[in-house]
Amino acid sequence: MEMRRKDRMLVEEETIDILNKSEYGILSTIGIDNAPYGVPMNFAYEDGVIYFHCAKAIGYKVSNIIHNNNVCFTVVNDVCLQPKTFSTKYNSAIVFGKISIVEDENEKKKGLEALIKKLSPEFIESGMKYIENSADQTYVLKMEVTEMTGKGKK
Template identity: 75%
Template sequence: MEMLRKDRMLNQGETIDILNRSEYGILSTVGKDNAPYGVPLNFAYVEGVIYFHCAKANGYKIINIINNSNACFTVVDDVCLQPEILSTKYKSAILFGKISIVEDIEEKKKGLEALIKKLSPGYMEVGMKCIDKNTDKTYILKMEVAEMTGKGKK
């Protein structure tokens, strides 16, 4: 999708920086009735892939992913309201791609390890024990990024 405000376009490096700094974003999927469904999730970005984790339960998110792999992921960073000029300073990243449930045990561990490195970096030893103990109780979702755009206003 082409960005209309090219003056606000961020380069790929700046966009990846947003992904690496941010703790959560909104994953949007499509339901059976074509209704959009957005849910906030922690995530980790690794070389063109976004990893998410969730409980092994078949809620809206999982049912939607099973029925339609199209997804959009949005992250907003560095937000500052500027009320005196009726504006907002921000940086954002929007990613489009296909999402799936990871079945391969080694890739599940890779996704979980990436999440721990990003979100709990001082607790790798505890995290690795948790991975060994709970991998079979957890879904790892993998969004393969087909398109990524970054936008910002200073």
């Protein structure tokens, strides 16, 4: 999809930086009834994929993913309202791709480790123990990125 405001387009490295610095974003899926569904999730971007985790249950999000693996993930950071000029300073990334439930145990562990390293870097050791004790109760979702765009206004 082509960006309308090309003057605000960020290069890929800046877009990846937004993903690496952000703690959460909105994962958008499509339901069986073709209704859109957006859910806030924390995540880790690594090696061209985005990892998420969730409870090992078939709720609305997982049901949607099983039905249609096309997803969009949106992140916004460095937001600063500019009330006097009726504007907003921001950085955003919109990522399109295919998502799946990770079945391979090694990749599942890789995804969970990426999440621990990003979201709890001061607790790596206890995070690894947590992974060992609770990984079987967790789904790891892997979004393979097919397209990403970054946009910013300074």
